[in-house]
Amino acid sequence: MMRALIAPDQVLRVPLLPVLATQALLVRRNARLLPEPTGPREGRTGRGPRLRLLITGDSSAAGVGAGxxxxxxxxxxxDRLARHHSVEWxxxxxxxxxTLxxxxxxxxxxxxxDAVVTALGVNDVTRAVSCRTFSERQAQLINILSNELEARRIIITGVPQMHRFPALPHPLAWVLGRQAARLDNALQQVVSVHSHVQHLRLDLPDDPALAAPDGYHPSPRAYALWADAAARLLLQA
Known part of the structure; x- marks a missing residue:
């Protein structure tokens, strides 16, 4: 039986540990802590067929980076879905x-x-959740959404490309980015076995305007592109 290959970043974590720990501490110390935005977290708007929408996840789902x-x-x-549906969100x-x-x-x-959009993964990366555990928890999450909340359509937003976060210096950005990519690959495998679940990969352009002032969260422009992509998938369904 062949052993699974160990990725270069996993091999180099040990010798790089002092540097990574120092960089992580400095990032945390210098981070500009942005609040979750004000405004309603539920409501009803639009005209047309009824659409019951749930958005769930971490700080990006909560809208950090927007006012x-x-x-x-x-x-x-x-706003995009309400042009076609009466949205209860x-x-x-x-x-x-x-994810846990x-x-x-x-x-x-x-x-x-009727529909759910999730945004998770960054905190699983920073808390060193393994691919196996992440996959198991995402499968459990999909099960809860499908069976307990009876969601008919689920959009799972992919794990962000953390190596592109402006707030993260290298090699920390490289190490976290590689782990984020592994979790996202595992996430795609979990999603692939469900016909009513779709993986949404956000491959945003390199534009400083897409990052919030903290260099870690999306800006309103990035949220607009994300909303466009999620709405397209939901309306196609």
Missing amino acids: TQAQALSGQLV QLEATTGHT DTIDRLRGIKGEF
């Missing part, structure tokens, strides 16, 4: 949440949803 929820993913996505997202945190949060949610 208001209207500028964030939730507001911009609802709900936002369940919190800064710092991992989101699973725990959703266990307390009651209701049924």
